[in-house]
Amino acid sequence: MLKDKIKDNIIYIFVCLNAPDTPPDYYICTSDEARLKVKQYSTRGIIDLSRLKSDDYRNRWDKIEAALTPVNEP
Secondary structure, eight states: OOGGGSOTTOEEEEEEOOSTTSOOEEEEEEHHHHHHHOEEOSSOEEOOGGGTOSTTTBTOTHHHHHHHSOTTOO
16 A cells, blocks of 8 residues: 555555454554555555554544544534
8 A cells, every 4th residue: 555545534444354263353544544554665555464553543443433523513
């Protein structure tokens, strides 16, 4: 994922499909957060799972709700 391909005002959900019988892990990022996590190379960019494994991203479904809430609401 190249940094310049990350769209503004999008919530990105990265899914780690674990071993069978283990539920997947979900990592939720805003576009700004995703852009900061990209390791950029000349022909490609990657977001390494190790850069997302924190409580700032794991199961942060509240980011979706926050993105949908109008700015003028408390």
